[in-house]
Amino acid sequence: MDTLAFLIRRLGQAVVVMLVISVIGFSIQDNLGDPLRELVGQAVSEAERQALRDEMGLNDPFVLRFGRFLAGAVQGDLGTSYFFKRPALEVILDKFPATFELVLAASLIIVLVSVPLGVFCAIRPNGWVTQAIMGFSIVGISIPVFLTAIFLIYIFSIELGWLPSFGRGQTVTLGWWTTGLLTRDGLAHLVLPAIALSSIMLPLFIRLIRGEMMEVLRTEYVRFAWAKGLSSRRVWFVHAFKNTLLPVITVGGVQIGTLIAYTILTETVFQWPGMGFLFLEAVNRVDTPLIIAYIIVVGLIFVVTNTVVDLVYTLVNPMVKITGRAA
Amino acid sequence: MALLEVRGLEVTFPLRGAALTALRGVDFTLDAGERLGIVGESGAGKSMAAFAILNLISEPGRISAGEILFDGRDLARLSDNHMRAIRGNRIAMIFQDPMMTLNPVLTIGTQMVECLKAHQKIGEAEAKRRAIEKLREVAIPSPETRFDSYPHELSGGLRQRVVIAIALLLDPAIIIADEPTTALDVTIQAEIMGLMIALCENHNVGLILITHDIAVVSEITRRLIVMYAGRIVEAGPTAELIAAPRHPYTRGLLKALPQKNRPGGMLHQIPGTMPSLAAIPDGCAFHPRCEHADARCRRSVPALRDVGGRLVSCHHAERIS
């Protein structure tokens, strides 16, 4: 398969997924949002309301209304936030950097912690350290994220006073992007939320990596690698780990996408000024355009993440060659 | 003195409760450049014996008794580092299924060069040159291109050639080939076997050939070991064993062969199946399947003893010949 065909197919899939998400978003608007609420007061009579509806096309057939919605969406027009009185997409994108940096930091923690621990637990399956890590990860899976967050805040902010637990701290503006990664204060503010967010996936990733790696260690090609007299390091980290990566990338990519869903909780607990926090506020205020804009932006992030994961997968796996070399 | 001498080898799997014994009292020797066959039905312990020599028995199995003397050292008691220096270097192994033996995400070249580098101080270019030379020796077409190929780009036959090339890379003293052609297409089995034998001969490599196939073993090996339920039941010169088997199990295996002079005739089958490790019968392990079995066979394990220039473990060896 060659690269172009792969990209076209991927793009097709992405369009379908985005279309489905748009339908969901639009249905929410259709059922929840009442633009009239914003436009007119309580005093307007029902007859006048109906006239206004007709005029605004709110009584048109579904397909027509959806078409209009889609046409707007494609041009980046997802409506105007009731609360902020600004384009919803603009409001969301203002908050995007905060969420992005939080997810990035959490992902980094997940990779840096779960890879060494997972590999260690696979190559020393019976040691007490492994037992401890695995036991801990079972407990970890069942602790809800807000509990972890509150626990972290209590210890590191309130008791020890080492780390802030509130907001993003000092940020630097680079074009339309505001980053907290360039100041000490910004980084300090990132630590606790990132740990809390990563804690959801960490046990899962450790178990996933350990499971896959143990599976690979039982294969004939690993046995053959031992029979060649290679060092343990070479067998574990080249022969076994490379093969462990393939399934981990597939599952892991999807899970990183799921992290975005958990940012809603994490951002709320830490008052992190990101999209998730904004979304929860929007839900409270029944700010429908903002809710829909959030869903569509997050859907887009999902699709992009999955495409990148697929691309990485093909790079690691020689059996899925997209560069078109003859097999 | 023999190149390799296995004495009283015993392999056990300590499991919860009982320990399973996979190999018991296995003795044999291999001289330099000699070819030895090991036959027996599935589950007899052939692969176990092979992996025991390289100290590569899968967990939790371990060598619980006996010695494996090679180069004046006991491999059963060698440190990890010393054992590693022997694997792939002095004693190499060829596995059954070439589709599973090579790592799917590493190129053929990588898998050859790493083996050279594990055992010798050698530069990248020199290692590549030697790897390609070996690929040429096992008659792989355009070895320079194949060096950069991934295993899935090669057919089963070519892959087994690569595995043979890897086994020969460091001019080992012994190659253990565990059913090297069973997984291959019938049409190329003879070709691969022929190649392997020729190369072992050229380089004076001792070969331990594990197989189900008595026909192959009779053509290729000088001495033969027959295994049953983790023990050697008969061992001696291949030609003599095949001409006049003394153990009822060996007889059964031979009778199960398609006869050249009686094509289309009914194939004899040994009744019953090889017992699992957890259910090895008392006395002679073969007695439930043996037509000669009597009370003594059910009670006591026959010792492996010299009967007319070969070793047989059967109470009735003299009577059967």
Ligand SMILES: Nc1ncnc2c1ncn2[C@@H]1O[C@H](COP(=O)(O)OP(=O)(O)OP(=O)(O)O)[C@@H](O)[C@H]1O
């Ligand atoms: N990891 C293990 N744990 C417990 N028992 C095992 C293990 N591996 C192998 N065995 C048992 O050891 C015995 C010998 O197995 P082995 O693989 O040596 O047989 P084999 O003669 O090579 O058979 P085949 O012709 O099928 O390759 C079998 O009964 C098998 O079930």
Ligand SMILES: [Mg+2]
């Ligand atoms: Mg076997």
